[in-house]
Amino acid sequence: MFDHLDHDAFRTSILDWYGVYRRDLPWRGDPDPYHVLLSEVMLQQTQVHRVIPAYHRFLARFPTLGDLASAPTADVLRAWAGMGYNRRALYLKRAAQAVREGYGGSLPRSVEELERLPGIGRYTSRAVACFAFGVQVAVVDTNVRRLLSGFAGRQLTEKETETLADLLLPSGRAADWNQALMDYGSLVERARPQRSTVPRQRFAESDRFWRGRIVDVLRLHDALSMPLLLAALPEAGRDEARIRSLVRSLHEEGLAEFAEGTDTVTLPT
DNA sequence: GTCCCGAGAT
DNA sequence: ATCTCGGGAC
Numbered sequence A: 001m002f003d004h005l006d007h008d009a010f011r012t013s014i015l016d017w018y019g020v021y022r023r024d025l026p027w028r029g030d031p032d033p034y035h036v037l038l039s040e041v042m043l044q045q046t047q048v049h050r051v052i053p054a055y056h057r058f059l060a061r062f063p064t065l066g067d068l069a070s071a072p073t074a075d076v077l078r079a080w081a082g083m084g085y086n087r088r089a090l091y092l093k094r095a096a097q098a099v100r101e102g103y104g105g106s107l108p109r110s111v112e113e114l115e116r117l118p119g120i121g122r123y124t125s126r127a128v129a130c131f132a133f134g135v136q137v138a139v140v141d142t143n144v145r146r147l148l149s150g151f152a153g154r155q156l157t158e159k160e161t162e163t164l165a166d167l168l169l170p171s172g173r174a175a176d177w178n179q180a181l182m183d184y185g186s187l188v189e190r191a192r193p194q195r196s197t198v199p200r201q202r203f204a205e206s207d208r209f210w211r212g213r214i215v216d217v218l219r220l221h222d223a224l225s226m227p228l229l230l231a232a233l234p235e236a237g238r239d240e241a242r243i244r245s246l247v248r249s250l251h252e253e254g255l256a257e258f259a260e261g262t263d264t265v266t267l268p269t
Numbered sequence B: 001g002t003c004c005c006g007a008g009a010t
Numbered sequence C: 001a002t003c004t005c006g007g008g009a010c
Helices: A006-021 A031-044 A048-061 A065-070 A073-079 A087-101 A113-116 A122-133 A141-152 A158-168 A174-189 A207-220 A226-232 A238-254
Strands: A262-266
Touching: A006 A158, A031 A048, A031 A065, A031 A087, A031 A122, A048 A073, A065 A073, A073 A087, A073 A207, A113 A122, A122 A174, A141 A158, A141 A174, A174 A207, A207 A226, A207 A238, A207 A262, A226 A238, A226 A262
Parallel strands: none
Antiparallel strands: none
């Protein structure tokens, strides 16, 4: 399907570029599976410059996967402060527990097993397998997809991109190649001026926004009655019904709870 | 990015 | 039964 393309020329130019512009990041060249996993999960939602300090802070708080597995969810959510997308911190802790129960505390080495862990999909499973265990598989993110679509001459689906990316892997250099592709895709290929206009307004009224704010407040207190929670969110107006319903949904997802049938809200135990 | 769900295809 | 693909949510 992609045999008409000049693989070697493409490989060479990308690797040459990487040889010159490669960035050295805290987790690069560090094969510790937990470190790789943490960095990749953080990178899923946040830019590199914001991840770096958070990465060190989180690791100082939870040095090993085992520490994370046995830590109270509330502590993990607190250590995640400023990262956004709290659900990922939750998945990360659950993945740590799953690894403890199912693999004796050591992350599995295969893409298939890694992908069964909560919060780990096609991208992260491949990233961990490759960067931590040297498995020769391609890692595909949106930048790589855009880059390879350009190489192929048409818009590729995620599946097609994966096929082509695996086909392009230089033997024995999967890790370098993947880093090179992602770096190139994000640093060079992207020439689009960011949408600096408008759409910022709507978010401030969304459920997603308020759910985040609720968890923010909860991080600062061991327990809060509904009245106090409402008081801590003055901008929300006195819309108790809405806040209560948001807390319920947070509860269903394991991000908050009502202390034994009362109206006192807390972070999960 | 990952998850979840519905829908069409194998 | 298993897989691929939008669509929306976080």
